[in-house]
Amino acid sequence: MESNRHPTLTARAAGLIGCRACGRVSPGDTSVCPRCGGALEPDRNLSLQRVWAWMAAGIICYIPANLYPMLRTSTVATGTAENTIMGGVVELVHAHEWAVAGIVFAASVLVPIAKFIAIAALAISLRGRATMSSHRRHKLLEIMDFIGRWSMVDVFVVAILSSLVQLGYVVNIHPGPAAALFALSVAFTMLAAQSFDPRLIWEKDQGYPA
């Protein structure tokens, strides 16, 4: 079905409003979906405002999350050592654990930064002329929505290490403040991706102002 080239009718153009949670169609002035009870938002600009707000919160937490220690390791032999997110990756590389170093680097560094850039680019693309097709931008948003939660992996690693490695005088691991900041940053960027209404991307395609 080559519906891209044919004029198509969206719920909004028909004076109706569709529910993002369940797909039910309601008259345009409805504010609560009669089927699932979800909020229906006629003003989609609110979606973008939320995206920017959550993004800003995410970035504010992400920067100190990288500066403060994630882990504090104390051993009899070497005393106390502190590791930041990148420090943990470097340690794994030195131990020649390439696969795990890759996983941690992707989850803690690549994914968050890619997410900041991609979501900002998508939000900005709604204003001017987009260089990517709606299909590709929609796909990008779906990928960001899907992979964001995997960044939480490092927080769980810290939790497991510091609950397990409590070996009296031999070695002890304690969590650092970056764990909380990083968890917050992941949660905020997840909320940013969830707030992004993909219908904005398609609306632009049809010439309805965002």
Added chain:
Amino acid sequence: MSSISSASATPPTLPPLETLIACPACDLLMAAPSLEAQQNCRCSRCHHLLYAPRRQTFAQVIALSLTVAILMIGAVFFPFLEISAGGIRHQSSIFDTALAFSEGILLPLSVVVMALIVVLPLLRVTLLLYTLWPLAQGRAPWRHARRAFRLAEAIQPWSMAEIFVVGAVVALVKLAGLATITLGPAFWAFGLLVIVVTVKDNLLCDWTLWKAIDTQR
């Protein structure tokens, strides 16, 4: 599935709203085809998966949800990992893992970790059981079933059991050279739980469920 095309500026006369579906991703208005006979049904513009009706799966989702609940309760109380080095042993459960952050200022993170790996996955299956139980028997949905199912769907991205398992594997590799690690029953329970959750979420079709809530009275 055919989209409704607007030939002119004036909107055509629309069929009853219950027979329409607006793509949750791109807002395209489509006539909801009959639930039977269709395989995976995608939006004709953005290819978002609208529904994969599997009406017979309500009972399977119930069974898998119960399995998740039982595995989770087991996983919380049995030992998760055990470490030994230099003659000292230390055992930790999933509960201890969440409590790793309970010292001082990081305390709220303990609550969050507990929620992400135990409470929200359990809450999600409980809400699904509540919604599906009467529907599977062809009866009217229980009170607040709509709210329960909407909440269950909203919780899904925050239920991070599978991410926790990957975290456990990373932690094991980090410790591999330092100490001897023994995997406890909770580790296997959690690994199995992740598989069951994935299968369950793939069987569940939310449009079919909404339709059942709408029509079974």
